[in-house]
Amino acid sequence: MIVLAATPIGNLGDASARLIEVLSNAEIVAAEDTRTAVHLMRALGVENRPRLLALHEHNERDRAAEVVELAREADVVVLTDAGMPAISDPGFPLVEAAAAAGVTVTAIPGPSAVLTALAVSGLPTDRFAFEGFLPRKPGDRRKALRDLADERRTLVFFESPHRLADSLADLAQELGDARRAVVCRELTKLHEEVRRGTARELADWAADGVRGEICLVVEGAPAREFDLAAGVAQVLAAVASGDRLKEAAADVAEATGLSKRDLYQGALAAR
Numbered sequence: 001m002i003v004l005a006a007t008p009i010g011n012l013g014d015a016s017a018r019l020i021e022v023l024s025n026a027e028i029v030a031a032e033d034t035r036t037a038v039h040l041m042r043a044l045g046v047e048n049r050p051r052l053l054a055l056h057e058h059n060e061r062d063r064a065a066e067v068v069e070l071a072r073e074a075d076v077v078v079l080t081d082a083g084m085p086a087i088s089d090p091g092f093p094l095v096e097a098a099a100a101a102g103v104t105v106t107a108i109p110g111p112s113a114v115l116t117a118l119a120v121s122g123l124p125t126d127r128f129a130f131e132g133f134l135p136r137k138p139g140d141r142r143k144a145l146r147d148l149a150d151e152r153r154t155l156v157f158f159e160s161p162h163r164l165a166d167s168l169a170d171l172a173q174e175l176g177d178a179r180r181a182v183v184c185r186e187l188t189k190l191h192e193e194v195r196r197g198t199a200r201e202l203a204d205w206a207a208d209g210v211r212g213e214i215c216l217v218v219e220g221a222p223a224r225e226f227d228l229a230a231g232v233a234q235v236l237a238a239v240a241s242g243d244r245l246k247e248a249a250a251d252v253a254e255a256t257g258l259s260k261r262d263l264y265q266g267a268l269a270a271r
Contacts, residue, residue: 002067002098003077004091006084006110007040010188010213014111015044022077022108024048030055030067032080032090040079050077060090064097071103083113088132088158114156117184117215120194121154124220128154134167141167145174155218161185161210168203171218175199180219186212226256232266239267 003022008014023029023046031037034052041048055063055078070076078085078094084107085091098105114130131148134157135141148155159167164183171181177200185193191212195202199218231252238248245267253260 001075001104001106002071002094003075004085004095004105004107005077005079006108006112007079007082008188009082009111009113009116010186010192012043014188016108016110018108019110020044020046022075023050026050026077027074028053028070028076030076030078030094032056032085036081037079055094056090061093064094067094068097068101068103071098083111084109087112087114088130111188113158113184113187113213113215116187117182117217118154118156120184120187121182121217122196123154123180123182123217125154127152127220128156130156133158133160134163136163138166138170142170142174145170149175150221150224152220152223154220157216157218159214159216161212161214164210164214164216165203165206167216168199168206172199172203175218175221182217183210184215184217185210187215189213224256226258228258228262228266231256231258231263232270235263235267236270 005019005022007019023041023044026048027050029037029050030053032055034054037052053063053067055067067076078091080089080091083089086095095105118125118128129151135144168181171179177198179199181197181199181202183195183202183206185191185195189212195205197205234252234256235245235248238251239245243251245264249260249264249267252258252263
């Protein structure tokens with residue numbers, strides 16, 4: 001089978017007993033960086049020296065079939081540099097190929113920067129969306145944030161420390177200066193820092209430069225309030241564009257939470 005093994009995101013004390021056991025008995029380890037994998041095993045006191053394969057973002061699609069075939073005969077342990085494989089790290093193409101080939105995939109759960117940042121953020125945790133890294137180019141980044149402006153779930157991003165100030169400034173511009181956000185820096189490490197504030201406050205703070213591994217947690221959009229008159233206007237606009245009245249009323253009701261019957265009757269009266 002293929003074993004996705006979560007590794008510490010900073011503090012080696014977070015390595016599970018199961019991770020150490022599996023690495024101690026592994027025949028094959030597919031690693032994002034084989035040097036990092038060797039260093040981890042040594043740091044954890046693992047004396048086993050398995051066969052090491054490089055499996056990273058530049059070769060994982062080409063190498064997935066080979067690793068899947070190896071996993072038919074022996075367990076293949078998959079490691080990334082930190083955290084859970086396949087979560088904004090190499091691993092997904094391999095899991096996709098294994099599922100298609102009928103090869104079992106399991107996981108050793110453990111540290112996750114996404115969940116750790118969310119848990120300590122102080123922002124709602126009941127519903128959230130992980131968006132990975134924001135685009136590098138300013139125009140693409142601002143468009144991505146505009147597309148998320150009405151997202152009501154808490155948002156979690158990874159970000160480079162070198163782009164953090166620009167991303168926070170774009171966040172303030174596209175989502176509003178007052179949108180709450182949390183910068184989680186160096187989680188589980190010696191210099192861990194969790195800084196909370198508005199998007200504008202954090203953008204001003206980050207302008208002086210920030211170092212380390214960054215997770216950015218952003219408050220979801222507030223619920224929009226709709227009155228019936230505005231909803232009826234949306235229905236009439238949809239009908240003018242060619243939609244049937246009944247379907248237009250249903251669509252607006254779903255989007256706004258207003259009564260479909262009230263919207264339908266209101267649109268009939270307005271016509």
